[in-house]
Amino acid sequence: MEVFVRDIADVLENLAPLEYAESYDNVGLIVGSLHKKVKNILITLDLTEEVFDESISRKCDLIISFHPIIFMPMKNITGKTFSERIIIHALKNDISIYVIHTNLDVVWEGTSSYISKLLQIKREKVLFPKKETIKKLITYVPINYAVKVRNALFEAGAGNISNYSHCSFNFDGLGSYMGNMKTKPFFGKKETFHMEKETCISVIFPDYKLNIIRNALFKNHPYEEVAYEIYNLENVNPYVGIGFVGNLIEKMNEYDFLLFIKKKMNIPCIRHSNFTGKKIKKIAMITGSGRLGIEFSVKEEADVFISSDLKYHDFFKYEKKILIVDIGHYESEKFTKNLLKSFLDKNFTSISVYQSEVHTNPVKYFY
Template identity: 50%
Template sequence: MTVRDIAKKLEELAPLQHAEEFDNVGLLVGNPDMQVRGVLVTLDTLENVVDEAIEKKCNLIVSFHPILFKGLKKITGSSYVERVVLKAISNDIAIYSMHTALDNSNMGVNAKICEVLGIKNPKILIPKQKTIKKLVTYVPNSEAEKVRSALFEAGAGDIGQYSNCSFSIEGTGSFKAGEDANPTLGEIGKVHLEKETQINVIYSFEREKNILKALFESHPYEEVAYEISSLDNTQQNIGMGMVGILEQGMEEEAFLSLVKDKMNAPVVRHSKLLEKKVNTVAVLGGSGAFAISAAKRAKADIFITADVKYHQFYEAENELVIADIGHFETEQFTKDLLVDYLTKKIPNFAIILSESITNPINYF
């Protein structure tokens, strides 16, 4: 089992293409073809985590947060980032980060918060934009089913809970093969008319490489005619945050007590309580103040997140309660999620949950 093999498994859960543009995800340190002896899963990759990996004979660290956010001009050990990279390289330890790729997964960070808090029927709070594409291609009628099936097999045609979705139109295509062509149909130098099917399918943008490969391999023509366009349609299963409902409504203070207990939060900072029951809950792990407006549009009674600034609490505007439970606290169960996922995907392999404390914030 190589680093590359394990990365492929992780990218089934959280494709790297789903990460935000500012982020730095994927393999940050190490050789993708290195054989892996064991995997240590952590929230942050710090020196004590690398030491733990050495002690537990793990040569791959799967980290939620990336240790490298921007380029290093030198690696001399003068900062904690440089020291981690130096120690990892000198001990042949690879580091792989997931961060916002996992934030945007409908089985990722926010799904785990919903699970811990008992939030039912969660849906994406802020769907990621520009993630759906449309492919149009033209195929001889006799080959249409073959090409259509190949596109479906490669992942095209998925819409929500439906698969194998397409739309086809029959018409007549024309072409004239040049002297150096090797036409499947028609003759060189003569205009040929062919009864063709126009096939239309949509797909999630990270699947494009496989879908085009399937198109070219299954299409009978020497030159494949196709068009690709980006759509503004909403992707239901990719995006930041989640919103769902409680099985039974709770008083605000009772729900905040539940959150504090379940999320191991030493303190909960919150906006004014509205003296109404909590039924609909929005969550966003990490720094989530940018989603306050989205939580209000979703008619959430309370929004659980972290890193909310003083003036941002005013944005509640008596429409919902904003609850800041701490950055680490919202993301702490992410490593449990990843250990469970990898253990199922790679049984009988050393997948270890890091015991190192990486929360930089202490409470007095």
């Protein structure tokens, strides 16, 4: 079975919709064509020239990078930076580059899922819920067509609330209309006032599925002109956002917990605040840069907050209330390669997926 970049992108974007990426981010297909055939994929945390050479040696058609090689718009591509050189070589060698970054950070089965399993943490919810991720659709359908339209909306992805699916609210009423000479009314006649028994259907859906939901409505609704309303909701989705809050299987003292993290995540060193003297049970964590999560972790009454890129004065905050742990940016995100390889291996059996063996951490440690 032939696999194309488009097939890979569709599966990845079903896991982590591009719409969930932060506004400053640059995700999706960066270089290449969606119609390019793929036989070998290389997954990397950072795309360096050494990683690109590795993709050549493995005869890869597609590189999937967690961190984008292009953040800011480029006015020219002359090869003066490593990013420009990689783009030039990718085009010459017909290698596509796809980026999945902050959109993977915010989904429940994304960046945090692998680490939580590795550390044996039972996640409860996200730490930083992403706002405005839920919309609400209200539409009015002839009673005899309500089941068809409602089921089509469910199939398109509407009506899911946490662990429940097929959720909707319905009530019957009377709809009125009068079409002019240009209309083709499904019920009634042109230029004649008409009242029809209708069902009002209300469902919620993820905002990134707006076009899919709307298309399903238009395709299955019998009316020439469909009456509908779409609203942005303030409701928070507890499974979409940055970081997570969860619990260890058993409590641990602080010293043993730090040793546990070092061993499980293979980390050379850890920076941390003064011990609080409390047992560690409730965990809050943000992979990558997460210093803004300290306050949220305290509000969640977590025993420890784990992240990276913390500043000197961050370790003074909330003394004795929470243990603050900095494990390093690269160290907190390196298992993303494992996550993506496992995910792609399950979805594509006819292609080879490799994890880059290049150690791309720019921070070096002197022991």
